[in-house]
Amino acid sequence: MDIPTNLKYTKSHEWVRLEDDGSVTIGITQHAQELLGDMVFAEIPQVGRKLKQREECAVVESVKAAADVYAPISGEVTAVNSELQSAPEKINQDAYAAWLFKLKPTNTADLDGLLDAAGYQKVLESEAH
Amino acid sequence: MLKTTPLNQTHRAMNAKMVDFGGWDMPLHYGSQLDEHHKVRSDAGMFDVSHMLAVDIKGESTRAFLRQLFANNVDKLTQPGKALYSCMLNPQGGVIDDLIIYFLTESWFRVVVNAGTADKDMAWMQARRNELAPGLEITPRRDLAMIAVQGPNARAKVWQVIAGSQAVTENLKLFQATTFDQYFIARTGYTGEDGFEIILPATDAANFWNALHAAGVAPAGLGARDTLRLEAGMNLYGQDMDEAANPLESGLGWTVDLKSERDFIGKQALLATPVTQQLIGLLLLDRGVLRSHQKVIAHHDGTEAEGEITSGGFSPTLNQSIALARLPSQVSAGDEVQVVVRDKMLRAKVVKYPFVRNGKSLI
Known part of the structure; x- marks a missing residue:
């Protein structure tokens, strides 16, 4: 499975991209969408909500199950991908394009604690055993 | 194995x-x-x-x-x-x-x-x-x-x-x-x-x-x-x-x-054995997905009665969430009930099932 090397990851299968303006974009990984199957619903946090790292902040639901999405780092929600409300299947089509929300990080250094592509690959390998 | x-x-x-x-x-x-x-x-x-x-x-x-x-x-x-x-x-x-x-x-x-x-x-x-x-x-x-x-x-x-x-x-x-x-x-x-x-x-x-x-x-x-x-x-x-x-x-x-x-x-x-409950359909009015074991709260003549979803999911044909639920017998089709989904109370309408037959919605 191709894991983009320009992103950061969490053990709970979120991806994180640091943007040029200092904000971060967050979604769920290709592996997560494969596990869940066809998406039918996404509940995304409101703009302005302040999140603590690892706080439950969104829910994606597939035909199979509901899965919580956790804030990879602390910050304030600055944008949400409202397209997913009517078309949650975008996550299945391209998990790394179908972002859920953007955060203004409380502390950009929090990003250093996240996994890189190689580290996330190891998480997937250990889950497979 | x-x-x-x-x-x-x-x-x-x-x-x-x-x-x-x-x-x-x-x-x-x-x-x-x-x-x-x-x-x-x-x-x-x-x-x-x-x-x-x-x-x-x-x-x-x-x-x-x-x-x-x-x-x-x-x-x-x-x-x-x-x-x-x-x-x-x-x-x-x-x-x-x-x-x-x-x-x-x-x-x-x-x-x-x-x-x-x-x-x-x-x-x-x-x-x-x-x-x-x-x-x-x-x-x-x-x-x-x-x-x-x-x-x-x-x-x-x-x-x-x-x-x-x-x-x-x-x-x-x-x-x-x-x-x-x-x-x-x-x-x-x-x-x-x-x-x-x-x-x-x-x-x-x-x-x-x-x-x-x-x-x-x-x-x-x-x-x-x-x-x-x-x-x-x-x-x-x-x-x-x-x-x-x-x-x-x-x-x-x-x-x-x-x-x-x-x-x-x-x-x-x-x-x-007296029959006090029934299996009946639910159609979710709010956004979300009904799942089995979620609690259902019905109001009837000023009293509150509880039931449970036995099977719930997303209906691809209706593009909406549906469920079968075991509810008190006095609840009837057309009533509005509430379903506890995680930390929220979502509105659902009680309906007779089946929901779909021969490719067509019956709702």
Whole structure:
């Protein structure tokens, strides 16, 4: 499975991209969408909500199950991908394009604690055993 | 070690996502559960249901034995090939399993039971046989495979694949079966669409499956099977009823024959137990997805009553979440109820089910 090397990851299968303006974009990984199957619903946090790292902040639901999405780092929600409300299947089509929300990080250094592509690959390998 | 059906390698060759389904290694989907669902509603799909068990019951007193064993009345089966849906109850009136009975001859009935309950069912049937009709033979048929071909074009595709089968099966009514060569062909299903359920020798299963595929029948997994049966308002054993549930509180009253003089296992318990709940449909009005075990709160004449979702999910046909729920009897279609979904209370409308039949919304 191709894991983009320009992103950061969490053990709970979120991806994180640091943007040029200092904000971060967050979604769920290709592996997560494969596990869940066809998406039918996404509940995304409101703009302005302040999140603590690892706080439950969104829910994606597939035909199979509901899965919580956790804030990879602390910050304030600055944008949400409202397209997913009517078309949650975008996550299945391209998990790394179908972002859920953007955060203004409380502390950009929090990003250093996240996994890189190689580290996330190891998480997937250990889950497979 | 998971149990496998005769089609296991075939599923893997078709890139199925395999899951542990009650100890069986079964296909969940072959890419997209939603696509498979729509294909069955609009064209034709096929399901490997070989994990279910066909059981042959043979001997002169078979009908008399089944009269006592099942809650539905086998005396409704007057024509060879006719099928009947029934529950098998324990003496407390709880549901041991739901099954289909086929009347073949006076000395041969075939019963098809659920996979997860097959061992328990066999033990129960054999024990009752030993008490009530020791001369009967009860034979599990693990030498057979079962393939359900479902959808508006399903029968035509089967006719295309089994040369000569059209003449003998096109006049089958719903819930009727016949044999043709090595095939046992029944006009039954678990999707709310037309189609056949076909029982055949396990050794022929892969060839038949591949021939159906070549004829344009889409393989469909257990995921689509569940959303299709939920839309069709068909009970799932273990969710909508089990040994702790009263069939009369599980939407199965129509299958329990309490009118005839006949006694059957569980009848006295059912007659002695007041019915205070019902199985009814829910249509989610807010955004989200209903799931089994979520709590339902109903308001009726100023009092609050609770119930529970037994089966819930997303309906691909309605593009909305639906559920079956066990609610107090006084709740009726048209009422609005609340469902506790995680930390929220979502609004749902009480509706009669089925939700979908023959490709069309009934809501």
